[in-house]
Amino acid sequence: MLSTLQPPRSLTLLPFRRFHGSKTIASLASSSPTLDASSVSPPQSQILTTRRSLLSGETTASEIAKSYLSRIRLTEPQLKCFLHVSENVLKEAQEIDQRISRGEEVGPLAGVVIGVKDNICTEGMPSTAASRILEHYRPPFDATAVKKIKEMGGIVVGKTNMDEFGMGSTTEASAFQVTANPWDLTRVPGGSSGGSAAAVAANQCMVSLGSDTGGSVRQPASFCGVVGLKPTYGRVSRFGLMAYASSLDVIGCFGSTVADAGMLLHAVSGYDRFDSTSSKQDVPEFESQFLSMDSFESKPLKGVRVGLIRETLEEGVDSGVRSATQEAASHLEALGCLVTEVSLPSFSLGLPAYYVIASSESSSNLSRYDGVRYGNQVMADELNKLYDCSRGQGFGGEVKMRILMGTYALSAGYYDAYYKRAQQVRTLIRKDFKAALDHNDILISPAAPSAAYKIGEKKDDPLAMYAGDIMTVNVNLAGLPAIVLPCGLVEGGPSGLPVGLQMIGAAFDEETLLKVGHIFEQTLNGSGFVPPTLPNVA
Amino acid sequence: MATRALLAVLSASPPRMIRIKVSTFPSSSSSSSIKFQRHITIARCFSSDTNPSVLQPPDVSRLAETARISLTPSEIEECGAKIRQVIDWFGQLQQVDVSSVEPAIRAEMEGGNLREDAPETFENRESIRASIPSFDEVYLKVPKVLNKE
Numbered sequence: 001m002l003s004t005l006q007p008p009r010s011l012t013l014l015p016f017r018r019f020h021g022s023k024t025i026a027s028l029a030s031s032s033p034t035l036d037a038s039s040v041s042p043p044q045s046q047i048l049t050t051r052r053s054l055l056s057g058e059t060t061a062s063e064i065a066k067s068y069l070s071r072i073r074l075t076e077p078q079l080k081c082f083l084h085v086s087e088n089v090l091k092e093a094q095e096i097d098q099r100i101s102r103g104e105e106v107g108p109l110a111g112v113v114i115g116v117k118d119n120i121c122t123e124g125m126p127s128t129a130a131s132r133i134l135e136h137y138r139p140p141f142d143a144t145a146v147k148k149i150k151e152m153g154g155i156v157v158g159k160t161n162m163d164e165f166g167m168g169s170t171t172e173a174s175a176f177q178v179t180a181n182p183w184d185l186t187r188v189p190g191g192s193s194g195g196s197a198a199a200v201a202a203n204q205c206m207v208s209l210g211s212d213t214g215g216s217v218r219q220p221a222s223f224c225g226v227v228g229l230k231p232t233y234g235r236v237s238r239f240g241l242m243a244y245a246s247s248l249d250v251i252g253c254f255g256s257t258v259a260d261a262g263m264l265l266h267a268v269s270g271y272d273r274f275d276s277t278s279s280k281q282d283v284p285e286f287e288s289q290f291l292s293m294d295s296f297e298s299k300p301l302k303g304v305r306v307g308l309i310r311e312t313l314e315e316g317v318d319s320g321v322r323s324a325t326q327e328a329a330s331h332l333e334a335l336g337c338l339v340t341e342v343s344l345p346s347f348s349l350g351l352p353a354y355y356v357i358a359s360s361e362s363s364s365n366l367s368r369y370d371g372v373r374y375g376n377q378v379m380a381d382e383l384n385k386l387y388d389c390s391r392g393q394g395f396g397g398e399v400k401m402r403i404l405m406g407t408y409a410l411s412a413g414y415y416d417a418y419y420k421r422a423q424q425v426r427t428l429i430r431k432d433f434k435a436a437l438d439h440n441d442i443l444i445s446p447a448a449p450s451a452a453y454k455i456g457e458k459k460d461d462p463l464a465m466y467a468g469d470i471m472t473v474n475v476n477l478a479g480l481p482a483i484v485l486p487c488g489l490v491e492g493g494p495s496g497l498p499v500g501l502q503m504i505g506a507a508f509d510e511e512t513l514l515k516v517g518h519i520f521e522q523t524l525n526g527s528g529f530v531p532p533t534l535p536n537v538a
Numbered sequence: 539m540a541t542r543a544l545l546a547v548l549s550a551s552p553p554r555m556i557r558i559k560v561s562t563f564p565s566s567s568s569s570s571s572i573k574f575q576r577h578i579t580i581a582r583c584f585s586s587d588t589n590p591s592v593l594q595p596p597d598v599s600r601l602a603e604t605a606r607i608s609l610t611p612s613e614i615e616e617c618g619a620k621i622r623q624v625i626d627w628f629g630q631l632q633q634v635d636v637s638s639v640e641p642a643i644r645a646e647m648e649g650g651n652l653r654e655d656a657p658e659t660f661e662n663r664e665s666i667r668a669s670i671p672s673f674d675e676v677y678l679k680v681p682k683v684l685n686k687e
Contacts, residue, residue: 386681479646
């Protein structure tokens with residue numbers, strides 16, 4: 001099916017170097033200025049670095065905040081990652097500095113500059129989900145995830161651009177602006193959390209929150225060369241996340257390292273009485289997994305069973321992506337993992353099942369936007385006309401289309417044929433994942449069938465766009481956790497385009513994903529995935 | 539919004555209930571007989587044992603009316619083509635043998651996480667009020683609800 005929806009492109013894997021002592025798999029003579037292993041050390045956690053430098057007095061939260069605001073001013077005209085930048089950043093940073101100077105305790109995220117996707121409510125700050133219908137809307141409360149970040153000293157720097165209500169895979173479906181990929185400004189950053197991913201890639205913030213209904217954290221992480229973490233369904237409260245498809249939505253985390261994404265996840269996780277689907281399972285202390293490279297043994301992942309999902313490397317996947325994934329599997333083997341192929345027979349059914357379920361749930365969830373209680377209202381002489389016009393003028397094309405498709409799928413007499421059947425397919429997918437994870441600790445696959453493509457390339461072809469979600473939607477249908485981290489580059493742009501590796505774990509076992517992901521990242525020589533067009537913050 | 543509540547009823551109810559609900563829906567009063575007939579037809583074809591070969595293609599104008607979204611003629615044309623394309627693609631699900639497979643409404647999760655159903659006072663009421671496009675004292679203000687006829 002993929003082959004009919006997404007014609008394969010021929011891309012060659014750019015050379016990159018591997019971790020010390022590993023046998024090289026492909027031609028590895030480096031020609032890329034961004035991946036010259038001799039000049040790149042393993043990526044360091046920005047959260048831990050910030051914590052250390054603040055507590056040692058090496059720098060202040062105000063200085064850090066100023067440098068990020070300056071960076072945003074410099075790069076935002078090209079990138080357009082943010083829909084809103086907070087006016088309170090410096091004030092909040094100064095408060096942290098004052099606490100430190102008074103010898104008071106500060107939270108574990110003190111001074112950490114955080115971007116928040118615009119469909120996550122922030123009190124008093126615009127939260128529009130990139131939709132005209134919510135233009136100028138300022139929620140009266142913080143989402144639980146945001147509340148936790150603030151309580152731990154994190155500084156919300158602004159609201160990031162996205163596909164309207166999370167419906168899209170490129171961030172082109174924002175009602176306000178198109179975000180560019182920092183690796184190549186003519187390409188999309190992925191979506192729907194494209195602003196959050198691009199902002200971290202371009203160092204406009206240290207970490208960010210996104211949301212992932214069918215891959216909206218993982219695919220943009222792959223396109224932008226950052227780490228994207230989608231937790232188990234229920235791990236993070238959805239209170240304050242504008243609902244798209246409630247049975248699939250999760251809040252996820254972006255960082256430039258696995259450790260940063262993991263520590264942000266730890267901060268926002270846990271049961272919340274405002275979300276009955278949030279879990280009471282304990283949240284482990286992930287930080288202990290992020291050991292320094294010096295402490296690694298020669299085979300630090302000895303005995304970890306890894307299943308490479310066969311169906312994700314078949315026809316329709318770019319050759320460069322396939323090679324990068326196979327190289328990543330070899331790298332895991334070199335680290336001590338036992339890698340075998342696994343098959344998920346229901347894999348290809350996930351995509352249509354996902355779109356039936358997501359559209360159906362969205363048609364119900366988005367009924368709340370009626371122009372009466374908040375958001376933009378189009379005045380009319382009769383109530384139904386007010387609804388019709390407020391929604392007609394407030395929603396963009398893709399949102400209207402999905403609401404209508406969902407309305408169709410839920411229509412009388414069609415329910416069994418579409419919605420119920422899609423939920424039965426979800427059962428099959430869950431069973432397949434369970435069987436595969438009974439014999440493996442994690443599963444791996446590409447994060448997307450290709451690297452970032454050109455802006456406008458798939459905008460008018462919904463099926464081509466949807467096909468790009470094939471690697472990620474099944475994970476949402478099963479409610480499992482997954483992490484995407486950069487594993488190589490393919491040709492394209494000024495100096496290559498990043499490719500992400502997806503690791504999928506058992507429910508509530510983010511710990512294993514973070515452990516394996518961290519060691520993979522730290523040992524992948526030349527893993528400084530810094531976009532070539534944008535210099536680092538001084 | 540009333541439309542959506544109605545839709546939930548529509549999707550979960552037997553055909554006879556659907557006919558009653560549709561015929562009492564205010565906005566459809568001018569053309570209720572046409573819709574009434576259409577729903578009967580659908581219900582006959584697909585009420586329990588779905589036969590994929592007779593699933594009707596989407597009528598975008600009617601869907602837009604049900605979903606309470608005004609569309610321009612060009613939007614109906616453009617959106618309609620795309621929706622039909624995607625619905626066709628959904629059709630592959632009809633080929634899957636799911637007999638005796640239980641539907642999964644969401645990921646597996648623990649139950650019993652419901653909080654006590656007790657009212658609480660939300661402190662930031664002024665902020666909620668500030669978001670309301672039009673209100674009069676303690677009331678949300680909307681145009682008249684009933685149809686002219």
